């Protein structure tokens with residue numbers, strides 16, 4: 240499909256919580272070769288961690304003014320108030336971006352966002368170059384997004400409008416359905432046979448012929464991901480979504496998040512040892528944030544997906560905020576018990 244030359248291309252990067260969207264964006268920005276790229280980050284949860292992770296990370300092009308955070312939770316609820324004005328502000332800059340990257344929250348159904356590109360205020364100025372869906376390979380292999388067929392049958396019998404017993408399955412399916420390219424990420428955590436099996440499985444459930452590309456830490460050449468010229472906003476019918484059928488109900492009502500404020504620690508060892516156990520015991524989907532250590536100007540960035548954790552010193556604290564962790568799980572998780580277990 241051809242893309243009007245005077246429209247700024249925008250790439251929507253979607254994928255479940257912790258699949259590796261921010262990591263992939265970092266790689267794209269650091270390989271932009273001088274191209275002016277702006278990033279809009281939408282996050283589930285009151286405290287933005289992804290924008291913080293990207294901002295001022297030392298990579299040219301990654302300066303704070305090029306990273307815009309929309310932390311109100313759900314882009315599809317805030318299109319008119321937040322998203323469209325943000326895009327307009329970027330496009331009205333004296334030196335507007337040559338490409339816009341949009342990271343959706345891990346719980347977002349991407350279709351309403353793609354639809355928003357048809358709003359008259361922006362339709363002639365920007366187009367969806369492509370939807371990149373990042374998939375957490377090991378999480379799919381572990382059955383994170385699988386339905387229980389018997390439970391689905393029972394639910395359908397009770398209410399025909401429901402078709403998933405696992406709220407994660409619905410989000411996963413919508414994100415795949417919207418894709419112009421699928422990045423099968425975390426390939427380093429899968430053996431070659433499992434990787435090939437997953438690749439075939441994902442290919443078989445996609446509604447259209449779409450490439451499935453394995454990656455480690457989202458490290459793909461920009462030419463693979465950008466310049467797809469999909470004009471996705473003109474092609475909505477090819478991207479079936481549960482949002483089409485939902486009547487104001489929202490998938491993210493199934494999920495919840497809260498913040499645990501941390502004390503300053505002498506050492507993070509005990510905390511880091513506790514976190515995978517807490518995540519497993521409470522079936523937590525995502526934990527991310529920053530730890531403050533006594534006498535250390537650098538903050539310790541902590542990232543957990545399920546029970547898999549990584550921690551590294553990313554940069555100096557820019558303010559005197561307390562250390563904190565954002566916890567995301569399914570609605571109804573026992574927030575008090577989780578906070579107590581994290582604090583030890």
Ligand SMILES: Nc1nc2c(ncn2[C@@H]2O[C@H](COP(=O)(O)OP(=O)(O)OP(=O)(O)O)[C@@H](O)[C@H]2O)c(=O)[nH]1
Nearest residue numbers: 255256257258259260261262345425455456542549
């Ligand atoms: N082993 C491995 N870890 C990865 C890979 N890609 C990302 N990660 C790690 O997975 C964790 C989550 O990565 P992010 O890039 O923050 O994921 P995200 O999709 O932006 O997360 P949310 O915004 O919370 O949905 C981090 O600890 C990453 O370092 C990969 O290819 N292999």
